[in-house]
Amino acid sequence: MEILVCVKRVPDTAENEIEVNKDGSDIERDDLVYSINEWDNYAVEEAIQIRDKVGGSVTVVSVGGEEAEEIIRREMAMGADKGVHLSDQAFEESDGKGLVRILQAAIEKGSYDLILTGVQADDGAGQVGGMLAAMLDWPFASLVNHIEVINDRTIKVGREIAAGNQEMNEIDLPCVLSIQTGINEPRYVGIRGIRKVASVEIPVFGASDIGLSPDLVGKSGATISRVDYFVPDLGEGAEILEGDTGEILEKLIEILQSKGGIK
C-alpha cells in the first residue's frame, strides 16, 4: 500500500510560552522551539505499522519553508521511506484552502492508496484532512483511532464519537483519514535512525514542479483573511489558582468541596 502522511512543523507547546506578538497579527515566533505536530507523529507511526504488515511504502510530505525539512527527516528516521518537501515563496500566507491546493497538486502527481493527516495542527482549524478529501473527491473519515486493512480495495476504520463510544466503518481506497491522538504509541527516534537519514536527499518541489498556478495559493489565492488575533479577557468568575502543584491541588479540592462537587 502506498501511504502518504501530511506533516506540519509546529511550535512545541511543552517547550514554549506562547504569546501574541506586538501588532496582534500572529504569535511571537522568535526563539520558539519547534517539533512535529503531535497528531502527525501518530499518523506516521500508523502508516509504518500498516506498511510493515501489508508492504508498500510510506512518504511524508510537508508544506513550509526550509525549516520544514527537519521534521521530514525526523519522520524518515522514525521509519518513513521517502520525504517530499513542498516549498515556494508563492505558498507563503496560504489559507487552509490554499494549503490543500498545494497538497492536492502534489498528490495528483503521485500515486497513493491512503492519505493520512492529523486531526488538527497548531492553527487548530482541523480543516486540511476533510477539505483535501473533498477536493480529491475521495472518501474521508475523521477522528480515526483504529485502522485494519481488509484487502487492497477496502480498510476498516474505528472512529471516536460522543460519550466515549466507538464507531466502525469500512471505507474504500483510495481515501483520506484524519488520525486522532492515542491510536498507537509512536516509536522512539534514536540517534542511529537520525544518522541513517542525515544525508538522504529530500526533493523540494515548488508551484511549477507540481503544475500549480501561483495565483491559486498564497495571499492572492486566500479567501479568508485573519482580522484579529488576541488573548480573550478572563470572564467573570474565572479564578487562576496560584502556588506550587500541591497548593493548587489543595485549593482546587476546597473549591470543589465548597460547591458540592466532591465530599
Ligand SMILES: Cc1cc2nc3c(=O)[nH]c(=O)nc-3n(C[C@H](O)[C@H](O)[C@H](O)COP(=O)(O)OP(=O)(O)OC[C@H]3O[C@@H](n4cnc5c(N)ncnc54)[C@H](O)[C@@H]3O)c2cc1C
Ligand atoms: C489569511 C491566512 C493567512 C495565513 N498565512 C499563513 C502564513 O503566512 N504562514 C503559515 O504558516 N500559516 C499561515 N496561515 C495558516 C495556514 O493556512 C494554516 O497553517 C493551514 O490552513 C493549516 O491549518 P491548521 O494548522 O489549522 O491545520 P489543521 O487543518 O488543523 O491540520 C490538520 C492536518 O493537516 C496537515 N497539515 C496542516 N498543515 C500542513 C502543512 N503545512 N504541511 C503538511 N501538512 C499539513 C497535518 O496532517 C495536520 O495534522 C494563514 C491562514 C490564513 C487564514
